[in-house]
Amino acid sequence: MWISNAFAQAPAAxxxxxGLMSFLPLILMFAVxxxxxxxxxxxxxxxxxxxxxxxxxxxxxxxxxxxxxxVSALKDDVVTVEIAAGTQVQLQKGAITTVLPKGTLKSA
Numbered sequence: 641m642w643i644s645n646a647f648a649q650a651p652a653a654x655x656x657x658x659g660l661m662s663f664l665p666l667i668l669m670f671a672v673x674x675x676x677x678x679x680x681x682x683x684x685x686x687x688x689x690x691x692x693x694x695x696x697x698x699x700x701x702x703x704x705x706x707x708x709x710x711v712s713a714l715k716d717d718v719v720t721v722e723i724a725a726g727t728q729v730q731l732q733k734g735a736i737t738t739v740l741p742k743g744t745l746k747s748a
Contacts, residue, residue, distance in 0.1 A: 692733050695719065700740040703731060708745055 695701075699711045701721060709721035712728055719736060722728050 691739055692736060695733065695736065695739065700742065700745050701736045702738040702740065704735045704737055708740075710745060 695711060695714065697711050697714060700708070701711060701719075702708055703721065707721070707723055707729070709723040709729070711719055712722045713720035717733050719731050719733055720728050721731055
């Protein structure tokens with residue numbers, strides 16, 4: 641008596657297109673995520689892998705810890721870096737972050 645009855649309405653024409661439109665924001669968010677985060681990270685990994693594979697004896701490098709040194713020996717995954725006269729440190733190849741231009745250490 642005080643509460644009105646609620647009746648179901650017939651679906652509107654073209655209601656099937658609403659299902660696809662509800663996924664459109666999700667698809668757009670994934671596309672933005674791919675182009676802003678995933679793609680640049682993959683590019684950076686590829687550049688790092690190329691740098692490490694081109695590493696040679698005599699290259700001047702910077703390690704993850706910020707230590708400057710000169711590569712004195714290379715093995716499979718181990719790099720020996722001379723950080724001072726007569727002081728050599730063995731590191732994993734992945735610990736090398738940057739290869740410096742030749743002559744950088746002499747000027748520093």
